[in-house]
Amino acid sequence: MSKLLDIKHISKNYITESESIEAIRDITLEIEKGSITTIVGSSGCGKSSLLSILSGIDHATSGEFKFSKKDPVIGYMLQSDALFPWLTIYENAILGLKIKKKDTFENLEYVKRLLDTYKLSEFNDKYPSDLSGGMKQRVALIRTLALKPDILLLDEPFSALDYQSRLAVSDDVYRIIRKEGITTIMVSHDIAEAISMSDRVVVLSKRPCHVKKIYTILLSNKSTPIENRKAKEFSIYYNKIWKDLDINV
């Protein structure tokens, strides 16, 4: 696999009127094309800040990151679906295309196809309030995929869902990402989710966060996230990452 993204010595300090808070300290990572990398860490450690920097809506205090492709399209999916309640499902799905003025016939057809593939086309004229939490999250993913991103940044995309929906939607999202072959960086605080969905799990320390360990996930009979949880190596990875995270309960 070739390298898509090279993150070098990224640090981030937030400056308030009274203090300077160090959120990220010297993070260096390489992201392979087509891979799924999940970043885990305790809450508030700076995981989401890293995604904000990579998406371009925030800046690093020092360090840099480089994509191997010129002007890559970045898709960012947030913790909540952030669907606009006054727009229909179809209008929500094409929002990114409209904003980027890429709502060509071909791209709109692509969105229709995605909605159809993921069993949402019958809700095209409905509103987000008519959909379940899992369905809304799928629409949010289609809105992101509509732009045909080179890299997908997922910021705890299932955290707003209940446990069962979470399992089902993560399975769906995994299938979609794999099928479309999109390089993905996901942020999660759920160790099981990270192991079951990813090729690599990056463990971050507490704030100021730095890379503590990187695990390449090698599961026998790698399959869907739900199936991956049954693999015998799953619990070994789980225990190791749990230890690394040093979670005090």
Next chain:
Amino acid sequence: MSEEALKILKKKKKQKRIIFASQIAIVVIFLLAWEVLASKKILNPFIFSSPSRIWNTLWNLFQSGELIKHIGTTLYEVILAFSIGISAGFVIAILLYELPTFAKIIDPFLTMINSLPKVALGPIIIIWTGANTKSIIVMALLINLIVSIMNIYNGFIGVDEVKLKLLRTLGASKSQVLRFLIIPESKRTIISSLKINISMTLIGVIMGEFLVSKSGIGYLIIYGTQVFNLTLVMSGIIILIVLSFLIYEFISLIEKKLSNQR
């Protein structure tokens, strides 16, 4: 529908009817008591007037065409000041949103103007704009504009941060953020500011008519006071009550219609 649900519906309908009948009864009893007390001279009819005297005055005003003229004048001023107030309020709120530093600079001045009793500015406005309709409109604008700006602007800055972040990640320009998120999401705030604005406009117009006017309901009330015709004053107040109620209901209707739209 189940029998239980029908029972609850029936109970609710009955309660609605009781409330409406009670409201009518209160008005009828009040008018009757007022009429009887005034005719028995227990209440001085010269000072307190009576429903029949007010009715006669209103009828005479209507027959002479004066009633329509005065209502027309006030309505015209209200509609004009309301339209200018809400449009200017909307545009200024957008400017404040787009220029946050400017918003911070003028924030204390807006608060100061808002807390100032506007009637104190009445004499200056008359000198500046002349004793005509213009000064009435300016007076109404002084009262409704700041409230409109503050309400709409607060709606703008209170939008969902997550949706704002989403648009930023999509690379939306400032005008796109306004068009796709700020304006649609603040629709409710804008609609509710219509209600506040119409009440403020009416206060401003009547206040303006008190200070300078040759017609309008405010003029009718102030003229009645000057010639000590308390029946005319009360007739003016009654017209004002009915007019403000109708205007408020009209705005509520618009609010309902707009709220039903997504």
